[in-house]
Amino acid sequence: MELSYHVRNLNMKEGSELKCTCAHCGHSIEYTIEEAGKTLECPNCKEKSLLPLAETPNQRPASKPGQTPSNSKPVNRVGIGIAGVLIIGTMVLLPQLLHRHETPANVETPPAVLPQPPRTKMPKSLNDLKIGSFTLQRRDNDLWFVVGDIANVSDTLHRGIKVELELRDAQGLKVGSLDAFINELVPHGMWHVLARTSDPRAASVRVAGIKEEP
Secondary structure, eight states: BBOOOOOOOOOOOTTTTEEEEOOOTEEEEEEEEEGGTTTOOOOTOOEEEEEEOOOOOOOOOOOTTTOOOOTOOOOOHHHHHHHHHHHHHHHHHHHHHHHHHHOTTOOOOOOOOOOOOOOOOOOOGGGGEEEEEEEEEEOSSSOOOEEEEEOSSSSOOOEEEEEEEEEEETSSSSSEEEEEEEEOOOTOOEEEEEEEOOOOOOEEEEEEEEOOOO
């Protein structure tokens, strides 16, 4: 227990007497400066007490355990909160500022791609159909086959195409006719025409015309 005390002799010479009060019973205890800091039994209650040290003119009494010094200032909680907000804001904004700084200022943004207008389809025309060579080929004794090619050289789908074929004899005179038909001819497709005849006079063939259903 810490005791309160009074100094009788301010010169603090050896043999000077000090006085303090017992913390247990309040009895006045007298002791010499040499006994300061030692444990002494109270002559009244017989409880042991620690004798306080003498205070010199240049010293202040020590604070009791758990007591806040008189010159200490309360913690400024508002200031601590503001400092915390500033630190967090710096941690969040600093990477963004560094990223902006690393981006070259002279980098050009590529021009935006303008939408292209849809490709305009040309109207259907028989000029899209290119006629190849046609021949007359004998497969059996009594059967002849007309063979030839018609190509669609456009991006247009043609439907219901009919080709008219003329059969000619050895003198070049017309002796008959044949028709060949196809439902669809896709863009850039090829139509392999195959027609059959049994006319024994046929010696050659030519394309007389080509039509397309509307």
